[in-house]
Amino acid sequence: MNTNIKKLSEITSRIVQAATPADSNGAILSLSHFFVSITKDDNFSSSLSTNNSDIILKNGIAISTVDAALCLDDTIRTITFLKGIHQAVHSLFERFPNERINILYAGCGPYATLLLPLLPLFQEEQLDITLLDINEQSLTSVKSVIKHAGLSNYHIRTVKADATRFTYPSEKKLHLLITETMFYALIREPQLSVTAQLAPQLTQGGILIPESIDLDLCCTLAGNEKRFDISSATNKVRISNAISERLELGKLFSLSKANSFSINKKKNEYYFISKTFEVPENFSSYPDLCITTHIKVFGDYVLNSGESAITNPYCIASLYTFEKAQSFSLVYDFSAIPFWQVKNQREVDAQAPL
Ligand SMILES: C[S@@+](CC[C@H](N)C(=O)[O-])C[C@H]1O[C@@H](n2cnc3c(N)ncnc32)[C@H](O)[C@@H]1O
Known part of the structure; x- marks a missing residue:
């Protein structure tokens, strides 16, 4: 050998x-x-x-x-x-x-x-x-x-x-x-x-x-979220273990074999629009809107939020920037380099396919 x-x-x-x-x-x-x-x-x-x-x-x-x-x-x-x-x-x-x-x-x-x-x-x-x-x-x-x-x-x-x-x-x-x-x-x-x-x-x-890859939305205190970090300068691996108080808002989507987003190229449907969410009252202990990633590799082998660079929480906005009781959706645009945006109802209506 x-x-x-x-x-x-x-x-x-x-x-x-x-x-x-x-x-x-x-x-x-x-x-x-x-x-x-x-x-x-x-x-x-x-x-x-x-x-x-x-x-x-x-x-x-x-x-x-x-x-x-x-x-x-x-x-x-x-x-x-x-x-x-x-x-x-x-x-x-x-x-x-x-x-x-x-x-x-x-x-x-x-x-x-x-x-x-x-x-x-x-x-x-x-x-x-x-x-x-x-x-x-x-x-x-x-x-x-x-x-x-x-x-x-x-x-x-x-x-x-x-x-x-x-x-x-x-x-x-x-x-x-x-x-x-x-x-x-x-x-x-x-x-x-x-x-x-x-x-x-x-x-x-x-x-x-x-x-499957599951993306969920929550309100949290970003700095307290568990994160994995590879510092390329020193090649040392650091994991912060803090768990913050969270308010789970619900699923955005799950990417899997059964739901692999067959793209309607003719209609240019290269985006996903979430359901409508509302800014919670009294959010001071969880003021950051974050997307969490959970990966099921196969069977019982899973990666939870913050265990890997690819499952770190992504904090997209501070709730302090929203109007009181505002409703909003999240839009995932993958027509080019993929990114998330927070949109209000009027903006979502303008984007939604006929
Ligand atoms: C995040 S790295 C992962 C490398 C390796 N699979 C691993 O897990 O350690 C992603 C790799 O996918 C390749 N890649 C990304 N988009 C691609 C595409 N559209 N077609 C072919 N290769 C792609 C990149 O060049 C890169 O090598």
Whole structure:
């Protein structure tokens, strides 16, 4: 066995068995060192310092290779996805016995972090993998990882494409779609548009990862909310554990295979309008309007608000700026780089489709 695949296999076992935060942190740190060490001699590493930019796409930002690599250090996120995907693949073996499982990983980044580490747990013939990204440098990196980690015998192809427009080959069943192209509250990055394009292409019984992303609205004291923060300067991870008093206002939406926002391109319906909310009376102990994100990766593997950079609360307005008893809606606009806006009834009526 190639020495590197043996090393990866040991790290992977630690990841899937990690039971405590210390186990998780140690295993993810080892994975990070592993990826950096096996790719350091290839040219792409040195080219990053001169050419490392986000790519602005029609429906959101594809973050740079360096930032995509740093997602690995979002420890609870990475561990939870890896454990969830491991379980999802086993579920697919049961649902589709004797079939090779076809996987599309859209937005794989430079390490295909959420899938490649799991490969030593599977046999080469069991999986057919498509790694897709829009960023050429990330694909160069991922090819280097496959080669140096000793994963070349697996059935893996890389594709440079915009996932919001990609069509999976129609002659193959798509069993598993993995995509983590998101920021908290689904702002900035194109997760919703990627899901809207690709989830309907899953075969019946196929699995979308994450299974669901729930966005809810609450009133809270922003500074007291639990938050996860990767400080890129020091690479130290800080988690604030404060829990604030909250008033839950209700669901905005849930993004899932069943509700993947099939976009009506003809009508230009690239937005979501929430139900109407009212400014609560006596909001002084929870004066900030915030969107919280809750991710169900697969089965029992979930990421709660503030546990990860992608589930941090997004505080969108201070209730002190509203009129007394004002009613309002939230509008999610994903016609370009996705963002949220608070709108009053008159503005909502002007936007609503006929
Ligand atoms: C947040 S990073 C995640 C990287 C890696 N999947 C992980 O979880 O660690 C998102 C990745 O998706 C890619 N991406 C974003 N939008 C894309 C799109 N529309 N088409 C293809 N790739 C996209 C970015 O280039 C980036 O590599």
